[in-house]
Amino acid sequence: MKIEIPSLTETHEPYRAIEERRTQLNEKARRLRSEITDLTRRILQNDGDANAEERVKDIAAGNAPVEKRSLRMEQEQALRERRETEAALEIVEERFRREHHNASRAVCEQFEELHREIYTKFWTAIAEAASARCEIDELHGELNRAGVEVLGPIAQKGSQLFSEPMRRSADVALMLRRAECEGFLKSRQIPEVLR
Incomplete structure (x- = not known):
């Protein structure tokens, strides 16, 4: 017996929406982890200020140095954003579990x-x-x-x-x-x- 089972996302709109949001947040968290790893590597290589040499050259040339954000500031911002994203992801995961249960129930009802x-x-x-x-x-x-x-x-x-x-x-x-x-x-x- 071959039974066609509808997908959870087709059956229950709230599940589709929360699954999509969960995917977005997971992707954002993955991107932030990668960014933090890269920033940490660059900080260790450049002792935290990759723009120092460029500013010194600007000053020597008589130009006002363009102040660029330090790598440490970027790292702090990325770390804060990652913490917030992971906290949001915990909330979304709880909603996801609840909507997964509701979507599963909706599919099962079709087969009663x-x-x-x-x-x-x-x-x-x-x-x-x-x-x-x-x-x-x-x-x-x-x-x-x-x-x-x-x-x-x-x-x-x-x-x-x-x-x-x-x-x-x-x-x-x-x-x-x-x-x-x-x-x-x-x-x-x-x-x-x-x-």
């Missing part, structure tokens, strides 16, 4: 009917298998009461699928009754011994 159909089929098959298992137990019980030792191929019970013995307290009985309560089965579909 299909899920109910599949789940009903599943529990009907389990009920039929449990019924067959009860019939096997009944056959074995009749053979034992007649003094017959159950041997050979008919000794196979499928006990790997259901707990032994098949009775009202068996795991499968509890699951089938729960499926009935949830509307996936009718009481008559559950073997009487398991009701």
